[in-house]
Each structure stands twice: as structure tokens, then as C-alpha cells.
Amino acid sequence: MNKEIKIALVEDDENLRFLVAERLHTEGYKVYEAANGDEAEKMIVEEQPDIVLLDWMLPGKQGSEVCANIRQKGFDKLIIMMTAKAQDIDKIEAYNFGVSDYITKPFNMDVLVALIDNKIKFSMSIEKTESYKFANMEHQPNTHTLIKDGRKVELTILENRILLYFLKNKNKVINREELMMEVWGYNADVNTRTLDMHIVRLRKKIEDNPDSPKYLQTVRGIGYKFVL
Known part of the structure; x- marks a missing residue:
């Protein structure tokens, strides 16, 4: 399966880039490398890789800018942001500039490979046009979009x-x-408060009245239920 999979690795730390590239080659992926944002944008548009591994801190411009630029140019494949600082994750979550996922440094190579394998299986198993219609809404998971009453919600x-x-x-x-476990996976050291916070934010986007939710209901002492 991996033979045709192309990965663009954008990382300015030469040693890390070498290590990651070596490991990905071993796993059977085709790897393209770039050390800065401008180089990366050009390469990604030309090569159209299946996955972009993108460093958050790059010389010249931030990974987020590279990400936004290639998304604007119509690149719709997976972009995994590599970030060194925990607080950057909040930024990644807050600004939706088109990142598909992230991994924090220093990371274990096995974890990175597992994440990539998992992403590829997932992206191959879902149709590009996959969408879920419910009530007056439609969810398009590939583009992180919710269409509510004809309006696009990120x-x-x-x-x-x-x-x-x-x-x-x-x-x-x-x-x-x-x-x-489903949402954070191997990173399941999150606490339930974090989960509840995301649920609250999601309710604001889907519910007409987030304080008394019609769809995303709380099941006391257990969890949640999505009622349709």
C-alpha cells in the first residue's frame, strides 16, 4: 500500500529531517524534503504529496502560513503539523488554517509512523465526497466543514x-x-474537562440552543448521546 504514498517533509532541523526521512524510506514511503516555507510551498504544489509533515517553526514563515497558502492553492490532502511546544497546540486548535492533525516534539518515531499509517488507512477508507446529512445540517469531515442552513461553519x-x-x-x-480514546488516541492523557470543553464548543456550532441541546445530549454520569 505504501509504495505510491508520497510524503513531503518540511523541517529546518537537518538532523531531525534526516532521521525522519530515513525512517519513512524504510517504511516504504516516497519522501520529498524541504527546509523552508517557500521551498515547501513550491514542492507541495508541484508534487501533490499524499501527506505533508510540516514543522510549526520555519525560517521565514510559520508552518501555519505555509499551510494556509497551500490550502488556498487547492491542496486538499493531509497536513500533519509538527510542533515543539504544548502552547502551540492551542494555536493550532484555535486557528483553523487547514491542519489535519498534529504531533508534538520530541516524538517517538514509532508513534509518528503509526500516526501516518493510521491517517492513510483512514483517508483511503473515506470517500473524498463523504458527507453526513442530519436535520438542517451536513458534515463534511474531509474539509472540517459543517454546513448549517446553507452556511459554512469551520x-x-x-x-x-x-x-x-x-x-x-x-x-x-x-x-x-x-x-x-477515539478522539485523542494514544494521547489519552487528556482529562474529561478538556473533552467537555470541546463538546461545549461543538454545541455552539450545531445547536439552536446550546444550553438545552437537542442533538448532543449529556447522559449523566456516563457520557453523551447524539440524538437524531
Whole structure:
């Protein structure tokens, strides 16, 4: 499966770039490298890789700018942001400039490879046009978009995952642990408060009255249920 998969690796730290590229070659991926934003943008537009591994801090411009620029140019594949600081994750979550996922440095190579494998399986299993219609809304998970009453609402990475999981398990009681494992995966050292905060934000986007939710309901002491 990996043979045709192209990965663009954008990282200004030469040693790290070498290590990651070596490992990805070993895993059978085709790797293209760039050390700065301008180089990266040109390469990504030309090569159209399946996955972009993009460093948050780059000389000249930030990863977020590169990300926004290539999205504007119509690049719709996976972009995984590599970030060194925990606080950057908040920025990634807050500004939706088109990141599909992120991994924090220093990362374990096995975790990176697992994340990529997982992403590829996921992107191959979902149709580009996949969408879920419910009530007066439509969720398009590939572009992190929710269309409500004909208006486009941007979802963050995590809101997107949470909503997708609910839509795949509608009218089922989902306990918090299951949801956290599904959404954060191996990073499941998050606490339930964090999850609840994302639920609150998601409710603001889908519910007509977020204080008494019609769809995303709380099941006391257990978790949540997406009622349709």
C-alpha cells in the first residue's frame, strides 16, 4: 500500500529531517524534503504529496502560513503539523488554517509512523465526497466543514473528530473514555474537562440552543448521546 504514498517533509532541523526521512524510506514511503516555507510551498504544489509533515517553526514563515497558502492553492490532502511546544497546540486548535492533525516534539518515531499509517488507512477508507446529512445540517469531515442552513461553519480538528464519531454512532450512549480514546488516541492523557470543553464548543456550532441541546445530549454520569 505504501509504495505510491508520497510524503513531503518540511523541517529546518537537518538532523531531525534526516532521521525522519530515513525512517519513512524504510517504511516504504516516497519522501520529498524541504527546509523552508517557500521551498515547501513550491514542492507541495508541484508534487501533490499524499501527506505533508510540516514543522510549526520555519525560517521565514510559520508552518501555519505555509499551510494556509497551500490550502488556498487547492491542496486538499493531509497536513500533519509538527510542533515543539504544548502552547502551540492551542494555536493550532484555535486557528483553523487547514491542519489535519498534529504531533508534538520530541516524538517517538514509532508513534509518528503509526500516526501516518493510521491517517492513510483512514483517508483511503473515506470517500473524498463523504458527507453526513442530519436535520438542517451536513458534515463534511474531509474539509472540517459543517454546513448549517446553507452556511459554512469551520470545525477544529478535534470538533471534527468528535462530530464524526457521533454521526457514526447516532442514538448510542457513548461513554467519555471511549470518546477520548477515539478522539485523542494514544494521547489519552487528556482529562474529561478538556473533552467537555470541546463538546461545549461543538454545541455552539450545531445547536439552536446550546444550553438545552437537542442533538448532543449529556447522559449523566456516563457520557453523551447524539440524538437524531
